[in-house]
Amino acid sequence: MGPVSFLVPWGWAWVAGAVVVALLYFFRRRDREHPVSALFLWERIPPDRASRLERMVARFDLLLLLQLLAVVLFAFALSHPLLRVPRRAGATAIILDASASMAGRSDEALTHARRLAAESSGPWAVVAWADPPWVLVPRTENRNEVLALLGGYGPTLGGRSPLGQALALLPGGFTRTVIITDDPPADPGVEVVALPPRDNLAIVAFSVRPALDGTGYEALVRVRNDTPRYQDVQVAVHAGAGSVLSSRLLPPEGEDLFIFQLGLVPPGLRAELLPADGFPWDNVRYYALDGASTVRVGWVGEEDRYLWAALQAALPAERVAEGPWDLLVAVRTALAAPLAGPVLLVGASSPEAELGAPVPAGPIRGADSLLLRHVVPEGLRADAVHPARLPMDAVVDLWAGSEPALARWEGDDGRRALLALDLTRSNLPVVVDFPILLRNLLMWLLPYRSRPTLIVGEALPLAPGTEVVTPTGRVSEVWVPDRPGLYELVGEGRREVLAVNVPYDESLPAGAAARAGPTGARAVADLVAWPWLALGAFILLVAEWGLALRRGG
């Protein structure tokens, strides 16, 4: 909306009255007389050679101008214009953005807040807009108190709550609300002081996914250059003891995706971006994987030291006597009831796959399968194999003659794998391919899952018996992280890793309003202008009347 709006736009139709005034003026009889002392002098001036047009123009004098102005002013008044004029604010509520993107911009925000307090007559209240928001300055009419309490303002490393939550903290009676932020919300409905965007280099996305060829994992790091210059950026992903690096030239306002190939993946990863800038919290990002930590294994059936050794070689594993476990290994036994979770059946039958008595095994051959990566099936020997009745959707990766030796399928509640070879009469436990095969098998059975990334300020309820290890001590029940990083979750006999990051939104470019440049909130009021316009028109008419009288018209 512009500075002027009209409640009754049709009021402008009265401007047509100006045409009537002009017509009456031009066509009425001209009988205005002006007395002079000596007409004979006027009779000596050259004859009047004015054309009709010049006469018409000559008739257009000040009186007509005043009349037309009066008509236009009346029409203007009848359209009921509302003028948006600046005013001195009274009760002013200030919402100070306290999200992570405001880190390092406290002084700038406080300058605007102090200016607003100085330009208004009060009372005032200030709310820090973070997640959750809090009242920084309660309602007060003491300006000095406001200025003093503003000193307690400091941005968090978290995000922002919905604007409504911050507005809900404001007491009633405020006629003016101003938001001071570097990322103005769309159509907030209140005044906004938009801080200009700052130069920033940031990791705006960090994730890990399995490689498409199944050979491992990929770390994906997206970097954004929100500076007006080209930036030679270097990205490093720290995975356990090793690190991978890459550098690239980023154009201004540009983004690029860095992809790193990872082999063994630790439960927690850290991506780091160089060079550092004024907002370093988004130059380091953390990521946690569920499943990359120690696997809890439940063991059913006979003991098999070779198998257990191969399992431990494949991934960190520990035996648990009671559930819950991450993997159930059944060795040469028969499971009566279907079990939940991933299950590795080694010469064991289950309701889903029944095994028969061992039969002589034929030559072992393998299909083209991810499970046989780095495995030479022809080097494997077995004297016996259990014939199996497999589910319809089972995939056979290894054959012993005509009998399936290694099969896998998706069960109702987890993945299943069946090794039908009789390991006691096979060379598998003593060949180097066996732990490789088991690792491939376990990677399929226990795929790594991305653990949801926490953001600073996000409350995490902890299960009874679990604690989070932080630099300041252990936290139980509810944990609210206040710094990004990798944290260890311990309890119930297991250890997991949690990744905490600064909200990614805080690193994204600000909205169009902020990018347009610095703007200042201005207290405005809608002024009902029609009485003044009508008064002006009346004054014009009086002036016209007085002038006409003076002329003797």
Place this chain on the structure above:
Amino acid sequence: MTDPLLSPGELRALARARLTLRRPAGVLPGGHLARRRGTSLEFADHRPYQPGDDFRLIDWAVYARHRRLVTKTFAHEVEAPLYVLLDASRSMAEGRKDLFSRRLAAALLFVAYRGQDRFALCPFRDRPASAPNPRRGRVALAAAFQSLLNLSPDGETDLSGSLAAWAEARPEPGLCVVISDFLSPDGYRNGLRSLCHGRHAVAAVQVLSRADLDPPRLGEVRLLDLETHRGKSLILGVGAARAYREVLREWNEGLADACREMATPYFLFRSEASPVEAALELLAGWGR
């Protein structure tokens, strides 16, 4: 003297003003120095003795030093009545010229009164102005002021005819101040010349209003002559106003030239001016 013509302050400003002309042609002894030598007590000059001169006027001190007979001459002081010839026609009503003229006339009459001179107020319109005998004193001044108060602009102007007719009445030679706008289509030369021929010391005082000097741009208008009631329609714009100012300038230059030919001082005053200042300016300029 609490009339509205002149305020007490204005009267005080005029109290010390004097009419000091060296050219009056009066015959009665008075306070004005005449051009010819006379018998006053004020020494004027020496001149060679001529037979018939009064022996008492021979300066024997000069004879003792130069062995030449010279006779002392003395200044001649005569009385000069003041005649204020005031245009009272209808054209003087435009722009309050009549008010200024009446106040100026009152100021001049007051100066004459203070100088013990006789004075007479002679309004004129289209008929020959009356020629009352000049009188002096408070009573005469009060009567003149009352006449000024009662005077209202009316009728047409016949400037030359009125002045000539007044001069033909052969009033006693004196000081004649003609106050008018001099915007008479019949001219002014004959009237002024008649006054000069009557051995009067004449001063022409032209009074014009702002509208006379710089007419307003009224656009299409019908100009109406205040005296003749004749009209003329025209577009009074910048061009017409400029042309009128040029005609008026020529007219006034003609008046000034005529006054210069007749050795008559000419004054032009705007009707918005102060009559007292105008009177003082007139007295100062007339005496040179």
